[in-house]
Amino acid sequence: MKRFIGFIKKEFYHIFRDRRSLFILFGMPIAQIMLFGFAITNEINNVNIAILDHSKDETTKEIIHKIASSKYFTITASILNETEIETAFKKGHVKAVLIFEKDFSKNLGKENNATVQVIADATDPNTANTISNYVSAILQNYQQQINVAVKTSYQIIPKTRMVFNPELKSVFMFVPGVMTIILMLVSAMMTSISITREKELGTMEILLVSPLKPFQVIIGKVVPYIFLSIINAIVIVLLGIFVFNMPVQGSYFLLAAESVLFIITSLSLGILISTISASQQTAMMISLMALMLPTILLSGFIFPVSSMPLPLQIISNIVPAKWFIIILKGIMLKGVGIQFIWKSTLILVGMTLFFIGLSVKKYKIRLE
């Protein structure tokens, strides 16, 4: 046991003396959360739009006022004729132009029918789509207001309620995603690198020619990173809660337990990588290519799994991150208990056992 503690002590020396890695280790989660939370988002806020109002009557004024007072849009320009629309887009100042047809009020009154044209800049299709949806919503809302006074024919108005994330905040998507990536990175990449570093330095030779048992070497390598990963997980959850008002509906205990499980899954992957790579560089490449990319692309973190082509959907099942994200969303957003996520949990447990078994089989007590 004393040998083992001595080993762990040494690992912590390595970690704390490598300032740059330490900075990455703790700086990265914060930077990523902030980045995903603030910069990369599907919501729109204060989008600049222009108005081309051909009728300039009471109704259009009211509608424009309604749009301008919403937090989604800022009206930056009034355009006088059609030819200016293109110039406005090309300058890039506005993302959409709203055109009210001539005699808007009259048409609405007489024929119960008036047209608003929304022209959106679709270089960014997602934003364009969202803008048009928001505008429609505002118009519909206005329509309902005036319809209260004037009883007209029957209408079916769909009322959508977004559950679990009523404000459609994308940051709620990203917090579980970033947490998954960070834990994967810290656990898998860092351990595989630190084990292969010993191979590269030649110190692994000495460790092998010592009474230290192979599993002691491996566990000794892993323990410090379990600590670091747990700290990272806590930092991310706290940032989510206090900076982005992310709710944690379910049990904190379950959240912690599942996180530790995922950390162990990642660590076992890291060990597996280190058994098959001879240098730090290879370990890093394998970690990045085989772990990071699938984690980001196939886990459902950014692209929903359900909208992927079938082969990719099937492949996504072997990405541990997919299951962890399901678990995280379940606990944090839906507030479910273990009875709803036991299947994903079981899959992760199975994967972990598999990786550990494979590593043990691959681990060499000799150099060949």
Added chain:
Amino acid sequence: MKEDTVIIVENLTKNFGDFTAVNNISFEVKKGEIFGFLGANGAGKTTAMKMLIGISNPTSGNAQVAGFDVYKNPNDIKKNIGYMSQKFALYDDLTVKENITFFGGIYGLSRKKIEEKRCQLVEELGLQEIVNELVGSLPLGWKQKISFSVALLHNPKIVFLDEPTGGVDPITRRQFWEMIYKTAHEGTTIFVTTHYMDEAEYCDRVSIMVNGKIEALNTPKKLKEQFKTSTMNDVFLKLARG
């Protein structure tokens, strides 16, 4: 600068923070001379050599290499010298031929010239059998001989050799030195570091660095007389042990 002096070093100093790696050294090396640059590990040899080949700026002092100032014209120096280090010599994953072509290319030799040089090398070193093999699969001795020749591809005025024979077998080591003699005989200056003291005897003149300073500089014969010993090894031990 005199016609036949290719390296002039005057009061050259390099500090790293508080630590003086090279302390006010001065010497001259003549054309066609084999100059042995000896010293214990950490005595400042590598630092001094880096300044002379124009990849590190001195803290103070002057140095001219191949007629160019180390401050003002480091790039001209690089064009006029060859460099071979023990650590990096050739690309292991390229063949002998590809290595020659590559290094000829970076020194701006024309394709015709490279071709010509390659044939010459193959002939002189007897590379016919291995010219298309990966360098990584060759014995160390071969690699070192080839990389020395590669360092000479562009007919440099001076070749800097940083422990060229470390770990090489004794026969190849001698063949290597015969190549050095030949090169020097043809007028190229050789600036060489080594840990083999018998190799120090092969040099025309030898300098010995201790703690950043040149403590002795003379022909091996005179040094042995001066320190009243029979081998360079003893001279070295006397000096470095103080």
Added chain:
Amino acid sequence: MSISVQNISKSFKDKTALKNISFEVQEGELFGLIGPDGAGKTTLFRILTTLLFADSGTATVANFDAINDYKKIRNNVGYMPGKFSLYQDLTVEENLEFFATIFGTTIEENYDLIKDIYVQIEPFKNRRAGKLSGGMKQKLALCCALIHKPKVLFLDEPTTGVDPVSRKEFWEMLKRLQTKGITMLVSTPYMDEAALCDRIALIQDGKILEIDTPQHIVKHYPKTIYNVSANNMYQLINSLKNYEHNYSVYPFGEFVHYSDKRNDFNPTDLKLYLEKQQLQNIQISKTAATIEDTFMELAK
């Protein structure tokens, strides 16, 4: 018998590293494995330290079988691999403490054994190993390999890339360790170090050329060697090589070692020939063969 190697062969994919090697090392002996890089020294060390399996043959270390009793060997040997394998980001003291701990001992317990060496690096005990000079790293690595009081010590090229002063000190340390009863197998590419061993094996291309004491091994040299010197070394070598009766011509420090094919060789003939080649200050005198001469003769 401390180390016994019987008919060991080993090859990697396309390369034979060791060809049918056999030798024995007595208890308390300082045994040298002398040969250039790529001779197979490191492979042999790895087989003896149980890091590699031999393709064929058997080996025992401290009377334990290298395959079946590998755990016992690992407890009883000290190993200093080629590149001083230390943790660069740990201090001198931390490195030593770490190796003591993993071998289940403490620095204090075996301090006697390393004292001589450790006092030389103790002033730098709070310095990181990566910032030490080559000679000091080598001393620290030796301390680390000794800290658990091994019966057999394996030193793979401990002096490569180290300056002559540190090399000399290092060999003095090994000599002192020998008096404490530790068996040592040392490899080196420096022929001059061979003289410091009790017995040596000359090895090249995976084959052992000769095993004997350094004193005996030079007696195997078949010819008389002459030291030849003249005013121009390059010209001298070329002239000697062109001399029809030459058996071997090798530069050796300030001299050229020359031996002749003929049994009735008369140095005066050679002198006359060299004078004809416009050489001056010609001196020719008999000299004893060195281990390096013998090695080159055997490796030819």
